[in-house]
Amino acid sequence: MANGMLERISGPADVKALSRARLHDLCRDIRATLLEYGHAHGGHIGSNLGMVEATVALHRVFDSPHDRIVFDVSHQSYVHKMLTGRAGAYLDPARFDEVTGFTNPAESEHDQFTLGHTGTSISLACGLAKTRDMALAASGGADDAGIGDVIAVIGDGSLSSGVAFEGLNNAAEQGDNLIIVLNDNEMSIAGDFGGMYGPLARLRASNGTAQPNLFNAFGLDYRYVAQGNDVDALVAAFEEVKGIGHPVVVHIHTLKGAGFAPGASRGGATDHAGVAVPPTDTGVAATGNVSHAEPWKSDHCDLPDAVPHEGQCEASHWQTPDRALGRPDDPRKHYGKLAMAALERRFPHEPGLVVVSPATPGSNGITHEFRERAGSHYVDCGITESHAVAFASGIARAGGTPVVATTASFFQRAYDQFFQEMSLNRSHVTVLDFLGGLSGSDNTHSGAYDVAMFANIPGVTMLAPTSTRDYLDALAWSTAPAGTPGRSDGPVVIRVPGQSILDRERALRRELSPEEVLRGSEGAGVRPAWDPAGMLSYRTDRAGSGVAVIALGNTHPLGERVVKALSAAADGRSPIDATLIDPRQCTTLDTAALESLRDGHRLVVTLEDGQLEGGWGEKVTAYYANRRTAGADGGMRVINVGADKEFTDRVPLADLDERYGLTVEAVVRRIHEALGE
Template sequence: MRMSVGILSAIHGPADVHALDAAELPALCGEIRTTLVRYGHVHGGHIGSNLGMVEATVALHRVFDSPRDRIVFDVSHQSYVHKMLTGRADAYLDPAHHDSVTGFTNPAESAHDQFVLGHTGTSISLACGLAKSRDLTGGMDGGSGIRNVIAVIGDGSLSSAIAFEGLNNAAEQGGNLIIIVNDNEMSIAEDHGGMYGTLTRLRATGGKGGPNLFMAFGLDYRYVEAGNDVFALIEAFEQVKDTDHPVVVHIHTRKGLGLPPAKESAEARDSGIPMEGDAAVAAEDSMVFEGRHEANHWQDPDSTTGRPLGARKHYGSMAMAALEPRFATEPGLVVISPATPGSNGITRAFRERAGRHYVDTGIAEEHAVAFASGIARAGGRPVLATSATFFQRTFDQLQQELSLNGTPVTLLDFGGGLSGADNTHSGVFDIAMFGNIPGLTCLAPTSGRAFLDMLAWSTSQSNTSPVVIRVPGDTILNRERSGDLPGDAQDVTDMGSADDTCSNACSEKTTADGTATCPWSRYRTIRRGTTVAVLALGNTLPLGWRVVEALASDVRHPLDATLIDPQQFSTLDAATLTELTGCHRIIVTLEDGQLEGGWGDKVTAFYANAGLRDMRVLNFGAAKEFTDRVPLDALNERYGMTVGNITARIRSESRG
């Protein structure tokens, strides 16, 4: 049912904001705030940051003239109000239209959105580019079509290295550029970094204290203490409108303003990932449900919350509970999170208990990887946990600081694989990225037990090189909870070596020169068969098991297929792949990642390069494309990742 809100429902664009009587602006802000809270209860999202930006966004659209004046919202977490004021209010007022807009800015939705943005720290750099192009093509009063350029960035995003690079460039470039720093004293969790003491002093002195971070860059600076006073903000923005030089307007806002005080816990103000329904309750209710930790025993908190954890929090909490007892005797064991800890099961209670063994670097993923490599070089065993989509930002550090130097850092890769996420937060590219970095061991556990065994090995003194562990997803967790995940110890045999499985031991093999090799370098055969071998990597193992069962259950043409759990995607198990040629004609690879450049491609190339032309390899995985909020079931259908399609292709090949 559509919510009827008087002023907001009549706003169809910035011109309507300009036309309002000034006395109506506070009421408009109130209606927007009410709408945000109701929207959050139903739909979820990054509500806390938007609640703090209501007055600032109304003031921006009151003073400036979008899209001639270009507004760039960093990471998009503060753009919901902007969307309401630029013709998309119905998406927030009417539940039937809640999914008609993304949670992020997107030029395909509106000319008022400049970029598709979902990763943090980039708005200043992007704004510098817009301003540079304007100044090269006619300037503000010429034919560029662009007047004021405004970058909106939160204080938490300032911890990102690219934000500093943008500030540095802005000062050198000169010309009209307005940088709005929304200081709500919070990132997704707490702010971390030395600069935040500077911001604290600026707030305490009304912007007059020193040192002033922004003026040190050579930027003009204004401070607005009343960041939730629409009239104070209008006055401040009018003062900097049409400026001929870069200026920072530092506004002090209250994150989550408008929610009941009892719900304003620091952790709950914003999650690092979009949420659904009541699990969000505006983002302030996006509680990180805390697992109980009793006598060093991790316990899934389903029984205490009534809600099962998703895979990333479930397995993340397991990992932290396994590491915590070791802190007392292993001083170099450190957990690192570049912000977003709660999303990955790194609870506030754990962080407090871990003390110096936990480091939040802020939103600085590149620094986090290099920092971890430094710890490892000095003899420590760091564990760096973040999302697959955020690891993309660290590619150079993964290659140079980590793999080239061979430092024993453990990376916990959360959220990898196919999902219905928006196009800025897809984890589908991680196998192709990690799997093509030399010297990086890439593990893909298919159970909680395997995950913990791999973590124990990678953080032990036995391991001497970098390791990424692809944290199991919901397909694995759901099968574990149902109790029918294939591959328990009593079911497993290995074609190569029976003691290579993580369930039997974590003891590594040694090469001729005495160096250790990964215990999971050999593939694990779960079910032996003939003719067809299904190699199901990581999260696709449950799908592979269903395919094998379906082939065997066909009463007319049963096929007794082999099922293999590869366990890793950094190398190919040539021995197992070669042995399969003895009694198999069809090899099927399954991966919930991009096919092109992925793992299955390498299996195909292995057989082709070996001259085994009689072996037919069928690869199943994702196309090389961006997808935006496509339901997971629809993606699986699109990519043929269904039991029906896979078995049909196998049968077609077997008859050929």
């Protein structure tokens, strides 16, 4: 294959060592290599041809990996890979499959994330910059967490994603160094569609001076480079913004597929930079895998000194705060305050510990007073759940410790970011899942589907604590600083305990106040005294025989009452000494515990206050069924108790429990029927 200069580029330092004239030679060699590679192998060639000069200029000016470059979608990162030690994978046909078509940290320290979906580079860059700025502030400017300039590279097509707008909005608010390079080639995978493309066209036509300017409207600085395929112009533009102390958009006008001229043998027309112009739009084998983010958000609101009616969440009807009426906090506020108090104690010593709330903080116990004290350790990013999760993943990539907290039903809006930015990248993110499970809420705010959603994402650990101690221990485990022995591996979702658990703790007078946690009381869970192995294993609270009741999360108090009822002789039935098990988490099965139940148990009952279909209990049923199919001694009957797959609208929780058989009487009756008694 054509090579020349490129085969002598082993890293960005080699690009910096070239003369200005040789930069042009390098761009020509890269373009020739892309064309030959695309012809022989295929790939995202059109987008990369348009980014040749910009990528060379980025590595000429900035100092990767200390300066962090985040490519949106990242199918335009082939040139970046060539310049960061992977040119051989494009020059030698025998090595074509050594690299993926997207950035991948497993390949190189110069790749920040594994990315294949669109719109999140700005949010990820915000997270990287946030951790850098926190480290600098904590050290008085001496420690930048190993991060210099942060650069997000995003195309005009990707900019139409809702999460990209969320990122722009938060970048402007965040301040300090953040460089957004907008690669405007007037195209997406196909054409560009939407109201913002008219203003972009007017910016191009006016050399960046037209109004309205979308980016200025967000509060961002703005620079325009008309010659987006002129490496000299790009180097000058990037040198001008290197080290800049505020967010800036560098809008570059490029040509997608630049250099591809079918039938012209490189002798066809040229553009303003002397680059061959393609007569068509996409170049060679320009394929892609791009998903579009969700649409804009609804009009929920949050007032710091008011709380909503039960079940209305962040709706527009408000009552006097519970504290003013002398009423105890609901579980969201109570357990939210406990979590914030536990984290707040650590803020002075952990500059990277950040609480992120996509709006509605007060409903989840993130009080106005806490926010004031937390300062930069707290970020309200507005009603932008997608941005919040991608932003947190950026914080985690930079070595910070993010905690994202909001309502279960709102997290549905960030499902793509949970898969791509958080889970695929093994981001050390903690998610506090409020109002998970059954509730009397309206049909738009039900959390009955949270287990089915979170617990089936690869790499996610979802915990369902059944007490304050377990809850705070889970938080300590999931947010343990890097280097802590036995800390969680990857993202963790903590299902915040609900009313049944809070009622039990209040009845037993085990309730712990946020003030006690903040002061460092010796009470439950204020020290990270967790056992990493035990965190993910089932816990048997009482040994018995005959029946095993495995009660997940909020159903554990019900499980306790069921076991007690079974042990009492009633209606002429013999007592049953049952085993009660707290599974503690719902993403994996403790197979050792399940196998141990074969000794002395005829029936396993699973309880969960969420949707059965796709939920947790079915996994237990499938485990025993598959063991039977595999030739093992199945012999274990399983009953799953939980919710139907349906929307419910303001049905009182007690009525839902009756409907789904989540009462002591209903569960005990099913057990006796299954045992033939």
